[in-house]
Amino acid sequence: MAAAQLTSTCFVPSYDGLRSSASKASSVMVALPFGSFKLKSTRGLVVKAATTVAPKYTTLKPLGDRVLVKIKAAEEKTIGGILLPSTAQTKPQGGEVVAIGEGRTIGDKKVDIGVKTGTPVVYSKYAGTEVEFNGLSHLVLKEDDIVGILETDDVKDLKLLNDRVLIKVEEAEETTAGGLLLTQATKEKPSIGMVIAVGPGLLDEEGNRAGLPVSPGNTVLYSKFAGNDFKGADDSEYIALRASDIMAVLS
Template identity: 70%
Template sequence: MATAAQLTTASSIISPSNSFERLRASRVKLTSFAPLRQGAPFRSLIVKAATVVAPKYSSIKPLGDRVLVKIKIAEEKSVGGILLPMTAQTKPQGGEVVAVGEGKTIEKNKVDISVKTGAQVVYSKYAGTEVEFNGSNHLILKEDDIVGILETDDVKDLKPLNDRVLIKVAEVEEKTAGGLLLTGASKEKPSIGTVIAVGPGPLDEEGNRKPLSVTPGNTVLFSKYAGNDFKGSDGADYIALRASDVMAVLS
């Protein structure tokens, strides 16, 4: 029996003939699907990428330490002006804060949310719940899932929040210790870099900030698969991760 499957997202339909090479888990969020009846033909599988808020609702008020972020639209062109296919478009990891909750209580201390409406923020890759509201995609996420505030268009100016650290990744080694040239496939992704900026630290049980153990200028060794990767306007690679993913300070 011939079968066909279609994955429907908020912006595209991916058919079986398309290449899945660049499709990552972050591109499609399974929020709901109806189970197939036994014996029924498998005609299509519809996947919703976002919960749609009906037009009759005029506002969304986040609760507790949650934040509502309007997602930045994905780039449709490369730096050189070339149109990008859907599979090559980078999923945005940032947007504008449009509403914030009332904060949270630690012990008996009330802690307000540190980001304000209008701020441009960067958030963790797989954080939050996506909702479609007023014709735009938004994300409801906890404040702790916000990596930092981006005050300019350049990631090296990112202001980390809480226990986050911004690191400029060391350049890939072109040669081995013996002087042999490395090919692209054999070049190992560096896990060493220089700390550019640090957050104010996590909150302790009394609601006070606990300073981080690394400072700007430190050369550090960090976990390979942690954090959010970015490309700076200077062409360098940057990574924003939690301080707990920094394993050592090199000197």
């Protein structure tokens, strides 16, 4: 049976501080029998997930421990100046706090929101509800979904909140145990790294910080698909994740 070959090219996002970049992944060749598929144009198809707030509403006040964040605009070019199509632009993970709720109650203690308006923050990848408000993209999320405060372009300056931990990822092995050189595509993503900074810990039932089981300088084994990935100013890979995603301390 005759077969058709489809070549697909995708963009793999990475982070340089909070600035996104994209690199071209290897093409994938797929063999399919003729007559078994149809190609249908999707040009003009727009999927808009955000909730649009009508212009007649001029104020959006978050409730409880929720925060309103104005989303940082997606990068339209790579660091090398290559223009990115909208489908390849990386979804931002940072923005500016523009409104906060009144906080929450733990036991008989009132706990205020840990960030203030105007604070630049980094938040979890898939957190919150996106809304279009005053013509701009915003995110309504819980305070616990905020990873930390970042006032510079260097992720090492990230001030972590709650139970978050910042880890410098150990570099991937360049060769196999038998000495074979690994290509970029075949290098296994590391899940070992050194703790750079830790947050103050979660609040217990009495409103006190419980602390974390790891400290800066510890080498740890963590869950492979957890946290937010970043590239630091030193070109090293970093990951910010919850302490509960760390499985062991290595020595």
